[in-house]
Amino acid sequence: MAKRMPPAQLATLLRDAITRLNRRVRQTRPVGDLTGTQLSALTSLELAGALTPRELADTERVQPPTMTKIVAKLEERGLVQRTPHPTDGRQVILSTTDTGRAMLAQFDRARNEWLAGRLAELTPEDRDALQRAAEILQKVARD
Amino acid sequence: MAKRMPPAQLATLLRDAITRLNRRVRQTRPVGDLTGTQLSALTSLELAGALTPRELADTERVQPPTMTKIVAKLEERGLVQRTPHPTDGRQVILSTTDTGRAMLAQFDRARNEWLAGRLAELTPEDRDALQRAAEILQKVARD
DNA sequence: TCACGATCGTTAGCCTAACTAATAAGCCAG
DNA sequence: CTGGCTTATTAGTTAGGCTAACGATCGTGA
Numbered sequence: 312m313a314k315r316m317p318p319a320q321l322a323t324l325l326r327d328a329i330t331r332l333n334r335r336v337r338q339t340r341p342v343g344d345l346t347g348t349q350l351s352a353l354t355s356l357e358l359a360g361a362l363t364p365r366e367l368a369d370t371e372r373v374q375p376p377t378m379t380k381i382v383a384k385l386e387e388r389g390l391v392q393r394t395p396h397p398t399d400g401r402q403v404i405l406s407t408t409d410t411g412r413a414m415l416a417q418f419d420r421a422r423n424e425w426l427a428g429r430l431a432e433l434t435p436e437d438r439d440a441l442q443r444a445a446e447i448l449q450k451v452a453r454d
Numbered sequence: 455m456a457k458r459m460p461p462a463q464l465a466t467l468l469r470d471a472i473t474r475l476n477r478r479v480r481q482t483r484p485v486g487d488l489t490g491t492q493l494s495a496l497t498s499l500e501l502a503g504a505l506t507p508r509e510l511a512d513t514e515r516v517q518p519p520t521m522t523k524i525v526a527k528l529e530e531r532g533l534v535q536r537t538p539h540p541t542d543g544r545q546v547i548l549s550t551t552d553t554g555r556a557m558l559a560q561f562d563r564a565r566n567e568w569l570a571g572r573l574a575e576l577t578p579e580d581r582d583a584l585q586r587a588a589e590i591l592q593k594v595a596r597d
Numbered sequence: 598t599c600a601c602g603a604t605c606g607t608t609a610g611c612c613t614a615a616c617t618a619a620t621a622a623g624c625c626a627g
Numbered sequence: 628c629t630g631g632c633t634t635a636t637t638a639g640t641t642a643g644g645c646t647a648a649c650g651a652t653c654g655t656g657a
Contacts, residue, residue: 328589328591330476331591331595334644365633373615374615376615376635401622402623426468426594433594440586440590442464444587447576448474449470452471508606518605520643523642543605544604
């Protein structure tokens with residue numbers, strides 16, 4: 312590994328790596344015609360059980376209008392359903408449908424084909440390093 | 455660190471981490487009103503000295519029409535210039551202008567403020583792990 | 598030599614995904 | 628019971644990707 316570098320330089324390196332990896336992953340994306348954003352939202356919703364659009368937007372770190380659009384697409388496909396909030400007439404409760412859960416299960420298999428393939432070519436030590444890094448990055452991205 | 459996981463699961467973890475980090479970085483971006491994509495292209499061009507649009511597109515791993523748009527925005531701002539190719543009438547040569555270089559120099563200072571700040575809060579060991587991971591990811595993202 | 602296929606850059610058109618601003622509906626406190 | 632806050636949506640903009648198609652140019656093979 313190269314010499315230890317100051318945080319600003321590491322930030323540049325990280326952003327560059329992440330940008331490029333994102334582009335590569337995007338290029339190989341048309342799996343099941345759900346976009347990464349939609350899949351991520353569906354997964355968060357499934358993990359949480361049920362959320363309001365606002366809560367889901369906060370979870371996904373997007374603004375409410377953005378989540379409105381994402382949910383609309385998922386609803387079109389019958390992957391999420393909305394039920395009225397029991398006491399607050401403004402809010403709605405989002406939850407995954409059986410179809411949505413089936414879709415998620417299917418993705419569990421087909422998921423990340425390209426990236427997983429590339430990762431499988433790495434040494435176990437490299438994969439360990441990436442795993443550790445992913446956990447650190449999750450922490451960094453959290454508030 | 456958690457137990458070692460299979461590549462498919464690691465791929466999921468990585469993509470999630472990267473997606474979230476990208477969103478966070480985007481939210482804190484309005485520094486000098488150049489986007490990450492534009493900055494990346496400008497930096498690549500500066501590093502290479504001079505490139506054709508095709509070469510720059512390949513470097514940035516986007517399709518030529520995408521690079522046309524990015525270059526158009528950079529040219530509007532006077533950050534890059536185009537000169538005719540000396541022998542091939544189809545091609546053009548892109549290079550950074552003095553203004554573009556000044557902009558890059560300014561970014562060298564203000565760059566990655568949020569991310570660098572967050573990274574500075576980590577332990578040196580965590581930063582080492584991220585540095586190693588970034589280098590691995592660069593390799594993975596490369597062809 | 599010249600006609601035709603390949604290459605380069607651009608244009609046009611589409612999509613995803615994000616943002617802000619504004620609006621309608623509903624809640625609640627004084 | 629009214630005025631202000633919250634929730635969700637709509638409308639409109641921007642960035643950034645893609646593919647398809649096109650004109651200009653290059654270069655090669657008959």
